[in-house]
Amino acid sequence: MQPVIISSRTNRQKIPKSSKDLDLVELRRRLHQIPELGFEEYKTSQFISQFLTKWGIEHQIGIAKTGIVVTIKGNRAGRTLAIRADMDALPIQEENKVSYRSSYPGVMHACGHDGHCAIALGVAYHLAKHRNFAGTVKIIFQPAEEGLGGAKAMIEAGVLEAVDAIIGLHLWNNLSVGTVGVREGALMAASEAFNCTILGKGGHGGMPHQTVDAVVVGAFIIQAFQTIVSRNIDPLDAAVITIGQLLAGKKRNVIADIAQLNGTVRYFNPALAQFLPQRIEQVIKGVCELFGANYELDYQQISPSLINHPKITELVRSAALSVVETPPLLVSQCQTLASEDFAYYLEKVPGCFFFLGSANAAKSLNYPHHHPLFDFDESALKTGVEILLKCVENFCI
Ligand SMILES: [Zn+2]
Numbered sequence: 001m002q003p004v005i006i007s008s009r010t011n012r013q014k015i016p017k018s019s020k021d022l023d024l025v026e027l028r029r030r031l032h033q034i035p036e037l038g039f040e041e042y043k044t045s046q047f048i049s050q051f052l053t054k055w056g057i058e059h060q061i062g063i064a065k066t067g068i069v070v071t072i073k074g075n076r077a078g079r080t081l082a083i084r085a086d087m088d089a090l091p092i093q094e095e096n097k098v099s100y101r102s103s104y105p106g107v108m109h110a111c112g113h114d115g116h117c118a119i120a121l122g123v124a125y126h127l128a129k130h131r132n133f134a135g136t137v138k139i140i141f142q143p144a145e146e147g148l149g150g151a152k153a154m155i156e157a158g159v160l161e162a163v164d165a166i167i168g169l170h171l172w173n174n175l176s177v178g179t180v181g182v183r184e185g186a187l188m189a190a191s192e193a194f195n196c197t198i199l200g201k202g203g204h205g206g207m208p209h210q211t212v213d214a215v216v217v218g219a220f221i222i223q224a225f226q227t228i229v230s231r232n233i234d235p236l237d238a239a240v241i242t243i244g245q246l247l248a249g250k251k252r253n254v255i256a257d258i259a260q261l262n263g264t265v266r267y268f269n270p271a272l273a274q275f276l277p278q279r280i281e282q283v284i285k286g287v288c289e290l291f292g293a294n295y296e297l298d299y300q301q302i303s304p305s306l307i308n309h310p311k312i313t314e315l316v317r318s319a320a321l322s323v324v325e326t327p328p329l330l331v332s333q334c335q336t337l338a339s340e341d342f343a344y345y346l347e348k349v350p351g352c353f354f355f356l357g358s359a360n361a362a363k364s365l366n367y368p369h370h371h372p373l374f375d376f377d378e379s380a381l382k383t384g385v386e387i388l389l390k391c392v393e394n395f396c397i
């Protein structure tokens, strides 16, 4: 689909009713009710477009299928700052009993991306209304963050053209509402995935000497993997290799000819991007040779490590300090081996991704992200808008 420019004249779609011009909680709750999976965010995109149109904000729709880019010019010349919000939901059945729960079975906004869209809409509303800033702000509504390559698709569609810096945030239930996690350098891990098939030779469970037991080969490989992080990587560099899935065998007295080991790899140090896939294959190859088995390996990079630029991090940190009462949490307190495809934008332009505390244990709003009972303290929405507006104000000085 070709991107389409929507001005307030061209969009004749029905405008959703709203009691006020801008109600962040209402926006978030309405988005929460229409969760859609990656690259299928058609209703979400339409909803966002309708509000932008209602507020007279020109925007482009249909970028990388369902993405939207809003460009707002300030009242004087200056640089261009991009702000990114992700739009997709997850294949999870919501268990919350709230009035605004998902209206689609098996799909849920369990990561808070509904909140990110509401915050970005709030920022667009304020910037377009007052235009009291220098330069240009580009707001990127990105599809498919949850492992489907939305950031890459948006970059390929050219959304970073003429962008000088980029900022993104994630509502974060690992932090209490009222706090902000800001960190220069590595904030989130690179994420890689692999599927390895061990090809042995099956046979009778009582006659193992006639076989190449794929289960035994697989078990040795899993053991050997444990030495990669503990013995090949600098202990000061965090890394994880997890085999989350081991599939082998059909019956207890039949030796398996095939074993499937599926895993995930996480690390912060970008220098490990080359080393880890090589070492993993070396271990698989070596063990297979030892036992006379063969293998097939499919290794994929999902996201690189997310590295925040010092200058833009400082911009976010000072904006956060001026907005929240609690001093923002710093450094290692907010690092995580979860991953984010925002990392792809940071490979192209300087920027900062930060965590907006959203947990409230007293209200049971502290379930982890991707949990069927995930929900967050909606007072974080306003904080998010205020921090981003402050960033725009200070960036363009
Ligand atoms: Zn997520």
Ligand SMILES: [Zn+2]
Binding pocket: 111, 112, 113, 145, 170
């Ligand atoms: Zn997320």
